[in-house]
Amino acid sequence: MGNDTFLKACRRQPAEYTPVWLMRQAGRYMKEYMAIREKHSFLEMCRNPELACEVTLQPIRAFDLDAAIIFADILLPLEGMGIDLEFAKNEGPVISNPVRTRKDIDAVRVINPAEDVPYLIKAIQMVRKELNGKVPLIGFSGAPFTLASYIIEGEGSRNYVHTKKLMYEDPESWKVLMDKIADVVIVYLEAQADAGAQVLQLFDSWVGCLGPDDFKKFALPYTKKVIDAVKKKGVPIINFGTNTGTYLDLVRQGGGDVIGVDWRVRLDDAWKTIGYEHAIQGNLDPVVLFGPVKEIRRRVKEIIDMAGGHAGHIFNLGHGIVLGTPVDNVRAVVDSVHEFSGK
């Protein structure tokens, strides 16, 4: 491994400097990405290992990043689960057969990754070969609650009415669904580790719609089930939720070597709440990247200072890169993280 700062930080070992990667680092803000995207649909790109590999490597070539993340979508397992997924023109997912009844739930299948997502396995193998040890490769999955809310709502949602209705009206069926989704996430992540992913991240993008007691009862047990099973593979796991800053003590109970945090908490407060026996990932507001470079650098330094020199800080945004982010400002983040942490 040419650059193992990221792996070291995941394991809370002292690294030479603070490693940095950025959620959605491969994406529409890059002209190299758009050149491919103009010729292929988003799902075509995900399902074509050559294209997925190419797009994964684009930000690694463009910036001095310390990790790559496989180009994929958290909804890729849905097809194998028997759920019809399409992406509308604006790239928003739409499901024509949302899961809302017990009958729907019973029909959901646990995937077989070799059959259902062979392209992803292939893409991971290709990227590992291409990277040739330059930086580690991250595999990922949606966390059970976020996958459940997608397949129940059938599209992006503001209030998650169908999801919460199922939770409150029929907690038994909720459990059946969540156990099944957890089983999907387990085999999906295991297959990625077997294919060569060196770190795994769980994205719980929508779980922040739950209050703390609902999180504890309806989401946490299934994230914990996934992490307890997958950690046997021996690769570090990052547990990231958005908008969960009011109950990081509960998020931590889900497990994971690294807890990812968004920008609604100060990194120093967050790490104190989570505890220094976990590494931490985060947490620059992605919209700061639309500001002047001077302000970006000031905030990068502030976050590095808040990490206080403890081993185990991975610099990242608090959420994915936003469409329209200036490429030069992405570079400013990456380079200033390194500059301020002694590279």
Place this chain on the structure above:
Amino acid sequence: MGNDTFLKACRRQPAEYTPVWLMRQAGRYMKEYMAIREKHSFLEMCRNPELACEVTLQPIRAFDLDAAIIFADILLPLEGMGIDLEFAKNEGPVISNPVRTRKDIDAVRVINPAEDVPYLIKAIQMVRKELNGKVPLIGFSGAPFTLASYIIEGEGSRNYVHTKKLMYEDPESWKVLMDKIADVVIVYLEAQADAGAQVLQLFDSWVGCLGPDDFKKFALPYTKKVIDAVKKKGVPIINFGTNTGTYLDLVRQGGGDVIGVDWRVRLDDAWKTIGYEHAIQGNLDPVVLFGPVKEIRRRVKEIIDMAGGHAGHIFNLGHGIVLGTPVDNVRAVVDSVHEFSGK
């Protein structure tokens, strides 16, 4: 005043039982509302004192609520500020001349309520007369950050890129704009108090997109400016923000007799953080109202128990009533709050 439990709770005086009102208690979930809405646009309803009065009173007739809130929209002051506001078919606001440059900011006017929102003043006077002391009437305004983000973005936003860009690139112009908006909010709320509003609520619906340090620097001083000025009117003020649970200590610094909290925090933890020298308002997840009555009642009781019998708890949802909420479940909330708090 026939029922002063709400006013007592605002002032942290012991009340006979826990008072309850619900954000967006007048709205599309009621058939009486829809009967009027079918004949008039949303803005027509706001600008017609008879209709606004009628719609304000509908939930008071239908449920045993302890307060009325004037039917209005947080964007009503925009017209007088020189900003063109329309509501699209889905009731989402659209602004054709968003405020983004220093020139735009300099052109923003501070309103004269008697000239710019005479219909609102009239509606408040009518409602007070109709209520005839049955329950107190709440007036309200958007908080400065939320109004700023609307007039800068020009429509609903996911990432608030234009708003944050202005903050980061030109903090001086941000200050000019926010001071001007604070001045608008001050005269707008003062006019409502003069017209007869007995309590005033500030809604900071979008401020939760800010991290704690940005909140402190770019939003808090202007909320504080408003509250410091308006409190001279002698009516209690409710300071409510959404998605601010990670920095309630800062929200509290903005002032207000009552701090409103959403459902992402436990009420007991929130009140401890805020301190018992403030009353608290909240915080049932509005989507719980789509669940079974048994579960609604259980959660209402849980929140009342978390208030721990301290004087100064006003029961409310953690956000507005969601479209499609069953009317019977709204009644179940109101009645069970009273039942469990000894009415």
